[in-house]
Amino acid sequence: MTSASDAPDRGFRLSQLIYDTRYRSLTIQVITLIVVMGAAGWLVDNTIQNLRVLGKDFNFGFLDNRAGYDIAQYLIPYTNDDTHARAMLVGLLNTIWVSLLGCATATVIGIFVGVLRLSKNWLVARLMTVYVETFRNVPVLLWILVAMAVLTEITPAPNAYKVNPATGEASASMILDSIAFTNRYTAIPSVSFERSLGVIDTALAPVSLNVLAIVLVLAGAIWVNRRLLAHASAVQDATGARPVTWWKSLLILLGPLALLLAALGFQLHGPTLKGFNFTGGTNVSNAFVALWAGLSLYTGAFIAEIVRAGILAISKGQTEAAFALGLRPGKTMRLVILPQALRVIVPPLISQFLNLTKNSSLAIAVGYMDLRGTLGGITLNQTGRELEAILLMMLIYLAISLVISGVMNLYNHKVRLKER
Amino acid sequence: MSEPHIERPVDRSKLQVSDEVAIQIENMNKWYGQFHVLRDVNLTVNRGERIVIAGPSGSGKSTLIRCINRLEEHQSGKIIVDGTELTSDLKNIDKVRSEVGMVFQHFNLFPHLTILENCTLAPIWVRKVPKKEAEETAMHFLEKVKIPEQAHKYPGMLSGGQQQRVAIARSLCMRPRIMLFDEPTSALDPEMIKEVLDTMIELAEEGMTMLCVTHEMGFAQAVANRVIFMADGQIIEQNNPFDFFNNPQSERTKQFLSQILGH
């Protein structure tokens, strides 16, 4: 078999580099590679020269130095004696934490509003439209600042909870004696255990075995519950009638947990006012709440649109076909509409999650110490290592984004509609 | 312009009509807002009848048959299906819907479920049939519409004609006593129309009560025992197919037939 392409064997001519489809793309790619490499080399060379002129070096050693500053909210133990690296980690965890909570809340808001926008109730549908349009068309930074301003302006200072000796009353009172909104934080009860199973020290943070035990029991309960549901489906397959399971599920999910908690001596500590502030409970700072609320409300408006579009994308014919088969509206929703709408909704939803995560870098506007506030803020400022700090910060954000979009691609691949 | 899609000889002797009343519609009226779509419709359908509904676009044909399984609500008059009157009572609606199957112009198969799952969904969740049994029934009807080998594919992988046959099978799996068809062939390519009509003819031969909105006049002549002509939301004329086509009474009917048959 002779190949058509190498039949006219007239040797290689230079013009083939441009005029021969086989070499042409190679030529172009080589040129591109040279240009890109050249540009990259130029940038790196400039950087090296600039560093030399400034007498600086490129060195991540500063991460091991003492940070020296305090962070108001930390998920792993942290003091100002820890290193910049740990401060960065605290910031990163704060970023992830507010993003996770933000995504969850935004999704709830989005589904709620998106469904209500389709409601037959004229007033409610209009209200939701107003919400969506207002939030979508104004910068998220404004919403974060507004949330912060609202929190600081309308809530009382902690000492308002103090009993005024003159009147014998406090001007503010705690909700259920356990939650106090103040203009600096929301004080909520914290938990503790009378008996401890011990603590494992890991490099990152000490992990209480109690927590581990609770997680294990919960995981186990969820697994058993899934078995129960699978069994219910099996029974349905076999007999046609689906056994009632909700009370069993409830029992399985809550029973063992309650027992474990009782055994460990679970206690709630309400916050109490001591001196300037509430102690004994957990104080959730307003900066966090404002950022969380601003991001959730803003992103929620986008998600509402996505949800609405997703539901509208399922043609009316699907509902009618299900009705005509005798399915009730509830089952129609669960068996026909939702599974299809999800395919439409999830990809843009995930990209909203991505946006929310990126927008969480606005935390600095309200003084919440996230990755940008620690590594890209105070650390950068105190050490003067802007090149290292910013590159590192970009890499971390990039990694987070890639993980999220990777998950999205997996999901898309799984649920893609099979077509011809 | 209707091409002769019906080739298979129809054994008219098999087509029996009983005296039992399947559907009774009395003085039924329906409005969309201020628009009077159905005006004083009266219609009695006996068990085993095959009725073809024809008429110009917008005359209310679809609306009429959609009222019969309450996809649309009527505002006055009575609709009694198999002895159950359609009111806003949910139980009655459920009852009627489980007796009446419906096939749509655009198939409306559930694209996220396989053909088999499409067919077993309603039996399992509405009729509470064990899965195994539901699947057997489904395969039975898929064989009947001649596509058992597609059972594990998704609707998107099938041709239009195949999809419409699946839609028919899906309805049949609920073992309805009455079938409604709303232009089942008008979204199909010519080659595929035939296979769907064949399936419908078979159904007719088995004695299924059928109401069919269609422009396939060949089908009407071969299978229907009554043709109903609607215009402006009213039944203008009804007659047996022979007389309907060869000896139409009203002006509107004549005009319509001349258009549609290309005379």
Place this chain on the structure above:
Amino acid sequence: MSEPHIERPVDRSKLQVSDEVAIQIENMNKWYGQFHVLRDVNLTVNRGERIVIAGPSGSGKSTLIRCINRLEEHQSGKIIVDGTELTSDLKNIDKVRSEVGMVFQHFNLFPHLTILENCTLAPIWVRKVPKKEAEETAMHFLEKVKIPEQAHKYPGMLSGGQQQRVAIARSLCMRPRIMLFDEPTSALDPEMIKEVLDTMIELAEEGMTMLCVTHEMGFAQAVANRVIFMADGQIIEQNNPFDFFNNPQSERTKQFLSQILGH
């Protein structure tokens, strides 16, 4: 099932074939990945020949003619068009494409340009013809396909048949010596097929070398001087139309003809 779309008597005396070779294909093979679409195809087309290619769906007809202007690349063998061999050399490809016009099933007009602009685009940018001249040529060919009055409309405003005729005119504006047609009428409504076929017949009468994939057997009988039957990527049979239709040699051909002619 071919309806008699050809009404106009074709003056066969006008249809001349010269001895000059227009296209020569030797032992050509093509694969899509692991799939062997074209197997050892040999074909010589003389200038002025009108060749109809028929065959079941998926037999590689489209692939074959798309190889001729290098919309697809072949992997072995030779294709020589008007003395230029198709290799990966861009200059040769450009040369061949400027000699060969192609008309697609779905017209592929450029919707953002007017009819006239569609026709002048390639002459102006590829042949570097002055705009004025290009427009004159374009009007000439638009008159030929009988739609000069549509010159300033956009493709979306035209019927399918008109669009296909514009597509033909657009190809002609490049003054090709060979025209390839890939099922030019199969996306058209029956009424429009005729007008497109008429245009093609005229072209044939003017001595254009044509390769045409089509299922219009009336056209093949009236115009073609050779019919090629393909199956499974191979040329199974080729003959003059009379013998091809009345006296097919291979089993595959007979079977195909019986299906398509509805015997």
Place this chain on the structure above:
Amino acid sequence: TTLEDVKARGVLNCGVNTGLVGFAAPDANGNWSGFDVALCKAVAAAVLGDPSKVKYVPTTGQTRFTALTSGEVDMLARNSTWTFSRDTDLKMDFAGVNYYDGQGFMVRKDSGITSAKELDGASVCIQTGTTTEMNLADYFKSNNMTYQPIAVDSNAEGEQQYLAGACDAYTTDASGLAATRAAYADPENHIILPEIISKEPLGPAVRHGDSQWGDIVRWTLFALIAAEEYGVTSANIDELAKGTENPEINRLLGVEGDLGPMTGLEKDWAVKAIKAGGNYGEIFAATIGESTPIGLARGLNAQWTQGGLMYAPPFR
């Protein structure tokens, strides 16, 4: 060199705060004024002969040092604390101190607090990215107290939070506290605690490595300070520039000697600098002094002759 650049450009790029009452703030027309701004004007007058030839580059706590090291600004007159690491590691040179500050606390009077030592467990508002953050951490640590930092992004933010009661105390440089307090509708309800927990010498900074330019900025500042010491004011300077009995004044004003040309400036550079906004005392009084709404006392910033720290080396 920087001097050549500035002269060629005809305008001085001066890095200032994005907005700090009394020190640097734009008015409705975008004209900048304030204590730091006056220094920019004096340098511009000394170098270019025209105090209005300044381009003010507002910088944030994050961007200020980079703006300087990258050459975006020629000098930084933005209440930045002179510290060891900034002077060495960050490749800048501090050219002197124009304001001796220290970090303090402001609390509401009704809180009953009279000393910073009573702040154990308090919430403290603090601007991020500043040295104050470190000082605060150190102070509470060394006094064995705890606190809750409430980070704010800008002074405006901090004031709002403090006013709304989101923090028990607001900490920043004492000058800032005074300015902030002065602007309140009810200044008498807020007190500044007596403890000053840090030394905050604020001063102009220039790029490391160009000592000529550093000298110019340094000695312009000293000229302003010396002018006050010798009683040279914008009112009498024209008179004095004709020549006086005092050789020190004569050297300062270029009547005698060649001090200006030694750094590449005109002979009368100091005259122009002083005329731009008056001597140090006049600038202080006009921008942040006791007669302004900010009402800062001279305190440490008084002349050494008056018991303060302002001490210009001899002009000779």
Place this chain on the structure above:
Amino acid sequence: MSDTSHSAVFVRKTMLPPEPAPARQTGLSKWVRENLFSSWLNTILTLAGIAVIWGLASHFYPWFRHGVWNAASLPECRQIIAARWGEGATGACWAVIHARWTQFIFGFYPPELFWRPVLTFGLMLVAVAPVLFTQLPRGMLKFSVVFPLLAIWLLWGGSIWPVVMIAAGFAVGYLVARILAHWGMILAILGAVVAAVLFWIFVPGPVDEILGRVAPIALEPVASRQFGGFLLAITLGAGGIAMSLPLGILLALGRQSDMFLIKTFSVMFIEFIRGVPLITLLFVASLLLNYFLPPGTNFDIILRVMILVTLFSAAYIAEVIRGGLAALPRGQYEAADALGLDYWKAQRLVILPQALKISIPGIVSTFIGMFKDTTLVTFVGLFEPLKSIPDSIRADISWKGTYWEHFIFVGAIFFILNFSMSRYSMYLERKLKRDHR
């Protein structure tokens, strides 16, 4: 045959006229019943909705009603409110907006030159119109092409000649491309870029000077630092989008390319930019760009921010355009190939015109996003309208303590601009859907 015997023959003799729907089918009462109280759940929702509206209104309305428009400072506002509405009444102090609105809009742009940005944005509407409304004469597109340079000159002022030189550079590049096009497009593009760059390096310096002397056409120069408020936001947003279009198109084509390296680089660039928050890129502009450029290079912060904003929006625009490219049927590419058009000609004459048209709604949405995101430049010390301007106004002792007024004013402007743009893009999307049927 029992078959036909049963069917009753029926022929209608008189047609029934349409009748009005029964009373409970019409009128206000029906509307209220169906839209507000159709079920108990709906009733609850309606009541909750009314409660929310009432709660908000009763809370905020007095504040708005007590608003003061004319005062010299916040304390004066407070006095006026107290005098008019009684001690303890709260009210908005709109006086701050009244006094400083020019700063919100123009930043520190010299007041006597306000006509220039106003004119620029008036002209911008003219320039954008033919792109957005296809009914308009195509000739107007010529102005759209010239407009960016005109805008630069009007906004920043100075001599007109440097701007003319920039334009001349483009013209030279274009000419070279035309000449070299004969030998292939790659060569043409390379040649054009080289020619333009050489032109810009060597010609403008001396020529500017001579022309400046011969024909001194100049506007009073305005420094970038004086830009602020919405002027800055719109300049950054619109400039970023306009400059990112060519880059975005190239990236989109690169991502669609079947050449491995080109595709990889495009994907890497796009994913990198989209993967990091804009704020980190702004940091790069303000802190790192100086490291990446040759020592001693130093230019305007607005320009630096603009470069990064351009790169940022290019990645997003590329994705939008990629969608447009993907929406085109393969037949368009094949037809162009069959007619003998080469890759670049096919792209320019056939593919891109269509793909760009489909992409316009997406581009408008990207612009809205960009426009909102320009507020982030506050973190690099630029005077954007949302945070920096209010902060600087609050640094004035008279206006210390005003918060909500700024938020509401700035938010309202953002809302009005973005809302109308998003409506427009929705309209366009619907229209395109109709056209493409």
